[in-house]
Every structure is written in structure tokens, then in C-alpha cells.
Amino acid sequence: MKKIYIFTIIALFVYFLKLTIAILGYNNDMEIWKYVSEGMLEGFTKGRSVYTYTQFYNHGPIRSYVLYFVAMFLNKFSLHDMFSFHVVIVSFLALADTITSLLLWKIYDWKIALIFLLNPVSLLITGYHSQISGTVVMFGLISWFLYLQAIKYYKGQNSSYKKLFYLSALILGFSTGIKHIFFFFPVYLFLLHRKQKLFSLKEMTLYIAIVYFIFFGLFGIEILRDSYHPAAITFRNIKMFVFDYRAGGLYGNSGFAQLLQLFLPHQYILKLFSFLPILKDYTLFFVGGIITYGVLTISKIKDVKYLFPLYLLAMFVFSPSIANQYLAVPLVAMAVFYKNLIPLIYFLVSYLHLAAVSGANIASLVRYQMSLSIFNLKIPYYPWNQGVVISDTHSQMWAFLLAIILLLQIYGFSFKDEFKKIIRDYLP
Amino acid sequence: MNKLLVYTYLIIFTVIALSLVVFTSTYFWQTDRISIINSTYLDGCEKENYSDITNEMKKNCDGLDTCTLVTNTIKSTPECTPKIKVEWKCQGNDRIQVSYHKTVQVESAVEVKDMLIHCPGRFFIPNNSMQ
Numbered sequence: 001m002k003k004i005y006i007f008t009i010i011a012l013f014v015y016f017l018k019l020t021i022a023i024l025g026y027n028n029d030m031e032i033w034k035y036v037s038e039g040m041l042e043g044f045t046k047g048r049s050v051y052t053y054t055q056f057y058n059h060g061p062i063r064s065y066v067l068y069f070v071a072m073f074l075n076k077f078s079l080h081d082m083f084s085f086h087v088v089i090v091s092f093l094a095l096a097d098t099i100t101s102l103l104l105w106k107i108y109d110w111k112i113a114l115i116f117l118l119n120p121v122s123l124l125i126t127g128y129h130s131q132i133s134g135t136v137v138m139f140g141l142i143s144w145f146l147y148l149q150a151i152k153y154y155k156g157q158n159s160s161y162k163k164l165f166y167l168s169a170l171i172l173g174f175s176t177g178i179k180h181i182f183f184f185f186p187v188y189l190f191l192l193h194r195k196q197k198l199f200s201l202k203e204m205t206l207y208i209a210i211v212y213f214i215f216f217g218l219f220g221i222e223i224l225r226d227s228y229h230p231a232a233i234t235f236r237n238i239k240m241f242v243f244d245y246r247a248g249g250l251y252g253n254s255g256f257a258q259l260l261q262l263f264l265p266h267q268y269i270l271k272l273f274s275f276l277p278i279l280k281d282y283t284l285f286f287v288g289g290i291i292t293y294g295v296l297t298i299s300k301i302k303d304v305k306y307l308f309p310l311y312l313l314a315m316f317v318f319s320p321s322i323a324n325q326y327l328a329v330p331l332v333a334m335a336v337f338y339k340n341l342i343p344l345i346y347f348l349v350s351y352l353h354l355a356a357v358s359g360a361n362i363a364s365l366v367r368y369q370m371s372l373s374i375f376n377l378k379i380p381y382y383p384w385n386q387g388v389v390i391s392d393t394h395s396q397m398w399a400f401l402l403a404i405i406l407l408l409q410i411y412g413f414s415f416k417d418e419f420k421k422i423i424r425d426y427l428p
Numbered sequence: 429m430n431k432l433l434v435y436t437y438l439i440i441f442t443v444i445a446l447s448l449v450v451f452t453s454t455y456f457w458q459t460d461r462i463s464i465i466n467s468t469y470l471d472g473c474e475k476e477n478y479s480d481i482t483n484e485m486k487k488n489c490d491g492l493d494t495c496t497l498v499t500n501t502i503k504s505t506p507e508c509t510p511k512i513k514v515e516w517k518c519q520g521n522d523r524i525q526v527s528y529h530k531t532v533q534v535e536s537a538v539e540v541k542d543m544l545i546h547c548p549g550r551f552f553i554p555n556n557s558m559q
Contacts, residue, residue, distance in 0.1 A: 020452045118441040373525045
């Protein structure tokens with residue numbers, strides 16, 4: 001059978017499975033989405049800004065614009081319930097996952113695309129938790145695809161590279177306007193430019209300026225657009241709820257933060273590293289970790305197409321806070337580097353966490369132990385309860401291990417060869 | 429080797445995906461009405477004075493969406509603490525059936541033990557709901 005048919009069948013199966021999972025229920029985040037969409041329907045055209053409407057909105061404003069149209073659509077059909085809202089949201093998010101998978105096929109390999117498409121973490125994060133990270137990764141990957149094409153044309157001295165290059169910048173900027181996952185990616189691109197002399201300095205500077213202009217400009221538009229409150233209030237709220245946001249009390253709870261706490265107590269980290277206004281305490285280590293990882297990998301990377309998944313991996317690994325939806329951030333990296341086997345552990349540990357622990361609440365659907373009998377064959381089913389604590393920090397630590405192994409591989413160290421050598425040395 | 433690894437990933441992922449299909453499907457097949465399958469004592473306590481607990485449960489619970497069973501006759505003694513396991517289904521499909529079970533220990537200090545059982549429900553609303 002042709003690969004495209006296999007892909008289509010699996011993609012359709014996964015798409016409808018995610019929609020089916022959506023009808024099991026929802027969590028608190030989805031309620032906030034609905035609250036925002038209703039607020040936008042009521043006041044968007046009159047100049048309501050999401051930042052002065054609710055404190056539960058901590059990203060760029062694009063999602064609030066989209067939620068306005070979603071509310072308009074549902075209102076037209078008199079669908080005001082959570083069930084319809086959740087299904088419509090998941091139908092978009094699941095489509096984004098499918099497009100990401102197609103791009104992975106195009107840029108990397110079809111096996112990678114299949115692993116990403118069918119991975120169980122996306123099934124629960126998109127289907128049940130329904131967060132926006134997967135969609136942001138899709139826009140980031142579209143931008144990256146265009147960037148790689150631009151490199152190809154640039155090296156082939158085809159002048160049409162400029163269109164692709166700037167279109168890539170526009171899309172990357174747009175993605176940061178949804179959620180700032182790729183906020184530091186322009187830094188990686190700049191480092192790559194310095195190392196491999198890709199594009200001129202002027203072009204690269206303009207690329208980076210476009211991305212940050214879109215990101216900060218969208219907040220500027222919100223300040224100007226808000227007719228409900230004075231500009232100073234909107235500005236203050238954006239600062240409080242986006243730039244000073246500390247993951248709803250989860251700041252400092254991640255595996256990486258706990259690793260730092262093995263070296264220095266939490267209070268010391270807060271006190272000693274607060275000399276910079278924005279990059280203070282754990283954030284200093286977060287940004288420092290991402291940039292250092294970028295410098296180390298970019299200086300030795302042979303195939304630049306792997307830079308994108310490496311960035312996503314670093315973004316997740318050095319995060320000072322962690323929540324269920326963050327587990328979706330490194331999925332592209334996990335699929336791309338599937339040969340290391342650690343990604344398989346990551347997928348399984350993360351799935352068990354999502355299915356069993358209260359965050360995604362799949363296991364909480366079943367308040368008692370459950371058995372399934374098919375034609376009288378009885379099997380225990382979802383026997384976990386909240387006492388079985390597989391934490392999201394475990395997932396982060398597996399990802400951390402993968403990041404270190406990949407770095408060593410980039411520097412030419414092969415675990416397989418070294419292992420063989422060690423064994424050989426012990427043999428007579 | 430590479431092929432084997434890809435198959436490993438895909439087989440594991442497919443099994444998980446199919447298990448989720450079955451999991452979600454069970455919520456369509458079920459109704460909210462309880463149907464007691466069985467109830468048993470799990471310990472070695474004297475049972476001569478106990479009534480037929482399965483029948484007692486059926487009488488109290490079958491056909492309801494929530495049920496509190498009061499086991500009047502069960503008491504703890506210094507020698508033994510009775511444990512009761514109750515198993516029920518939610519009147520779903522007979523071929524593919526989900527059953528639930530719960531074990532309750534009758535506390536020594538309490539003479540009358542209440543046991544709340546119900547069907548899990550099809551739509552989960554979060555505990556930290558805004559509404």
C-alpha cells in the first residue's frame with residue numbers, strides 16, 4: 001500500500017479518536033477558554049482586550065481573536081454548551097497535529113511522521129486537555145520548513161530565497177503571538193548565521209526584528225484597542241499576566257528546578273540571582289540553559305534541520321515550571337530522535353502520568369477500579385489511582401537525559417562504540 | 429534494527445490508541461443505572477449471622493444511579509475486621525462489559541457501615557471548576 005494511504009488512514013483514525021476523547025470531559029483550562037470566547041463575543045468589536053477581561057490569559061492575543069470567531073460560529077447554531085465548544089476546539093487542534101505530522105514527513109522522514117501522529121501523549125493533550133502548544137509548534141515548523149527552503153535557495157544562489165526567508169519570519173512572529181514557545185528561537189537562528197554564514201547580517205537582523213516586532217506589536221495593538229480601560233491599566237495587566245506570569249504557582253516545581261535545588265536551596269536561588277530585572281532566579285537558569293545548549297549544539301551541528309527539534313527539547317528541559325500541557329512541547333523532538341529509545345520511555349511515562357494523575361483526569365473518570373470483559377474474557381483496565389504518582393517531572397528528566405546524550409553524539413561520542421570497546425577490553 | 433524499533437513504537441502506540449477507543453466506547457454503551465453483579469466477604473470472619481449480601485445489595489441498588497447500602501448486620505470484633513467486596517456494572521452491552529469493584533473494610537469503631545456506589549458518569553467536570 002502506498003505510504004500516503006497508510007498515513008491518511010492513521011491520520012483519520014487519530015483525528016476522530018481525539019474528537020471522541022474530547023467528549024469524555026474537560027478540565028479547568030477549557031472552562032477558561034470558553035469564558036474568554038464568551039467575553040470576546042460580547043466585547044471584542046467594542047474594544048475589549050482579553051488582558052483587562054481576565055487574569056487567566058497569559059500569552060499573545062491571537063488566541064483570543066480566534067476564540068471570538070469560534071464563539072460567533074457556535075452562537076450562530078445556538079450551541080452554548082461546553083461539549084460543543086470542546087469538540088470544535090479539538091477539531092482545530094487535532095488538525096494542527098496532522099499538519100505537523102505532514103511537515104515532519106516532508107522535512108525528516110515518514111517514520112518520524114507516523115510516530116508523531118500516533119503518539120499517545122498528543123492523544124490526551126490534544127483530545128482531553130486541549131492546549132494550544134501543539135498548534136504553536138505547527139506554525140513554528142511551517143516557519144522552519146520555509147527557512148530550510150530559503151537556505152537551499154540561498155546556497156543555490158537563487159534570489160527567490162528572500163520571499164521564503166521573510167515569510168518564515170512572519171510566520172514565526174505569528175506563532176509567538178499565539179504563545180511564546182519560540183521566543184528564543186531567533187537567537188538560535190542568529191547563532192547559526194554566525195557559525196555557518198547563512199544569509200547576510202542585514203537580512204538576519206531584519207528577520208529577527210520582524211519576529212519581535214510582531215510579538216511586541218500585538219501587545220501594543222491591545223493597549224491601543226482597549227476601550228474599556230485606560231492604556232496604563234492594559235499595560236500593567238499585560239506585564240502582570242504575561243511577562244511576570246509564574247505559571248500559576250508552579251514556578252520552581254519542575255525537575256530542572258529541583259535539580260538546581262540539589263546544589264542550592266530554593267531561597268538562595270531566589271535571593272542570589274535576582275540582580276537582573278527580568279532574568280532573575282530560575283529564569284536566569286532557564287534562559288542560560290537554552291542559550292548555552294544552543295551555542296554548544298550549533299557550533300558542531302552538521303545537519304541544520306535538526307536545530308528545530310533540539311530547540312524544542314531545550315525549551316522543555318530547562319523550564320523552571322512544569323504542567324501537563326508542557327509535555328506536548330518536545331514531542332516533535334521525541335519523534336525526530338526516536339532511535340535513541342529514550343523517547344519511547346518519554347512517551348510511555350508521560351502517557352501514564354496523563355492517564356493516571358489528576359491533571360488530565362482520564363483515570364479520575366473511573367472513580368473505582370475497573371474491569372473490562374470482552375466475550376467473558378476479563379482484564380483489569382486502568383487500575384491506577386492517584387496514589388500511583390508518575391510525575392511530569394519524571395518526563396522532564398528523561399528529556400534532560402536525551403538532551404545530554406544528543407549533545408554528546410553531536411560532539412562525536414558514541415555510546416554504542418564505547419560500550420563495545422569496554423566489553424572488548426574485559427574479554428580475554 | 430531500525431525497522432524493529434519503528435515497529436516497536438507503532439505497535440505500542442497502536443495498543444494504547446485502541447485501548448483508548450475501548451475506554452471511550454464504554455461510556456457510550458453504559459447507562460447510569462447500577463446492576464449488582466456480586467458481593468462477597470473477603471475475610472475469615474464468622475458469617476452465620478450475616479444475611480445474603482448480594483441479594484441485599486441487589487434489593488437496595490439495582491436500577492438506581494447512586495446507592496448507599498447499609499450493612500446493618502456486619503460488625504467488627506476484636507478477632508476479625510470484615511471486608512466486603514462489591515462488584516457492579518452499569519447495565520451496558522453484554523458482550524463488551526465494564527464492571528467496577530470496590531472493597532470496603534468495616535471499621536472496628538463503627539457498627540453500621542455505609543457504602544456509596546454509583547456509575548462513573550460519562551462526562552467529567554473538573555474539581556477546580558470555575559462555575
